Amino acid sequence: MSPSGFFRICRPANSLVAGLAAIVAYLIATGTVVPAALLLFVIVALITAAGNVINDYYDVDIDMVNRQDRPIPSGTVTRGAALRFAVLLFLAGIAVSLFTTPLCIGIAVFNSLLLAGYAARLKSTPLAGNLTVAYLAASMFLFGGALAGLPGLVRMIPIAIMTFLAMTSRELLKDAEDVEGDAAGGASTLPIRIGVRKTARIALVFALLAVAASVVPSFWWGVWYLAGILVVDIIVIGSVYLSFNCDTPACVKASGASAFLKAGMFASLIVFTLSAVFLQGTL
Numbered sequence: 230m231s232p233s234g235f236f237r238i239c240r241p242a243n244s245l246v247a248g249l250a251a252i253v254a255y256l257i258a259t260g261t262v263v264p265a266a267l268l269l270f271v272i273v274a275l276i277t278a279a280g281n282v283i284n285d286y287y288d289v290d291i292d293m294v295n296r297q298d299r300p301i302p303s304g305t306v307t308r309g310a311a312l313r314f315a316v317l318l319f320l321a322g323i324a325v326s327l328f329t330t331p332l333c334i335g336i337a338v339f340n341s342l343l344l345a346g347y348a349a350r351l352k353s354t355p356l357a358g359n360l361t362v363a364y365l366a367a368s369m370f371l372f373g374g375a376l377a378g379l380p381g382l383v384r385m386i387p388i389a390i391m392t393f394l395a396m397t398s399r400e401l402l403k404d405a406e407d408v409e410g411d412a413a414g415g416a417s418t419l420p421i422r423i424g425v426r427k428t429a430r431i432a433l434v435f436a437l438l439a440v441a442a443s444v445v446p447s448f449w450w451g452v453w454y455l456a457g458i459l460v461v462d463i464i465v466i467g468s469v470y471l472s473f474n475c476d477t478p479a480c481v482k483a484s485g486a487s488a489f490l491k492a493g494m495f496a497s498l499i500v501f502t503l504s505a506v507f508l509q510g511t512l
Contacts, residue, residue, distance in 0.1 A: 234305025235314060238285055239278035247369055248274035250498060254373020257388065257505040258381040265329070269373055272325045272337055279318030280344035280365070286311045287348040294410035319345075332375035332382060340368055353411075355419045359404065363396035387445045388501060394439035395494055398469055401432040402487045408478040426476040429469075429486075436469040436490070443497070450504045457500040464493035 248270035255266045285292065285301050292302045300306040306314075319341045326337035343361060352358040367389040374385035404411065404418040405425045411418050420428040440462040447455040468489035475481045 234300040234303075235310075238282050238300040238306050238311060238314070239318075240281045241278070243281065244274045244278040246495065246498075247277040247366075248272075250369040251373040253498060253502050253505070254370040254385050254388070255376050255381070256373075257370075257501060258374040258384045259377050260505065266373075266376065268325060268329055269333075269376055272322050272329070272333070273369055273372060275318050275322035275325065276337060276341055276344070279315045279322060279341065280348070282311050282315040282318060283345055284348045284352075286315060287352070291407070291410040296410075329376055330378065332379065333372060336368060336372045336375060340365060340372075353417055355417055355422050359397055359400040359419065362400050363393045366396040367393035387442065391439050391442035391445075391497075392494070394435050394442060395465060395490070395497075398432040398435035398439065398465075399487055399490045399494070401428050401435070402469070402472060402481060402490065405429055405432075405472070405475070405481040406478050406487060420478075424476070425478060425481060426474070429472045429475050429481065432486075433466075433469045433473060436465050440465060446501075446504070450508045454500065454504040454508055457503065458497065461493055461497045461500055464496060465490060468493055 251269035251273040252262060252266050255269060256262050285299060286308060289301050289308060292299045297303065301308055301311055323334075323337050323341060326334045343365065347358060347361045347365075351361050370385045370389045370392060371382050374381035374383070377384075401419060405420040405428045408418070408420050408425065411421060419431070443458050443462055444455065447458070468486050471484040471489065472481045472486040475484060481487075
């Protein structure tokens, strides 16, 4: 085992971006950032990292086929050590949440249990696993708003919905890329059930719905937000369309659709942040 393996298994970039999204959510919900919002960053980063670790713990057979460079298949972290590390991260995130609000605590505990359940069971369930991951991504915005109480959480619902739809699209594309490994690991994902081509087209439907939802905040942020989010929408639709005619996992992977869609979602976070800081109007 090596320290670098424990660092890598957390997927720190994803964890840090998730934490940042929670702070942005609080900023959007309230129009300001207070020192307590830093707790959101810590909680979300820890629980997201825990979810990444527990996912690798359960996915070792699949990763031996699809991701042999990951810490457990490569031998830099043992499977038992990964499980203990995941539990520690979950407990640390929940412990920090005790210094926030009851709503935040509830979301932190629920999401921790859902992450563990996803890795153990739901991931191999067609579509249910994809929808679970999409909810978890969207819940970062709900969690950030929840620090401001129930009104703050409600204000974040429109952005949570568009995040949910875009993440569902990306999760379907990722499953389409990983058909061989998922099948070897005994999973029964949507592309295994209905084929890669149909899955890619369903992914496009979810992306189009996300684009439609992304227009809603223009009613309070105005034309400058609309201009920025339309650029993001072009990236999102273009990304998913790259895989539209693919009928093999190799084609989906070569298209780069999942990676481009991830970039588009990160760009949307930038647009939300700039809009909350510089544009008039609140949710």
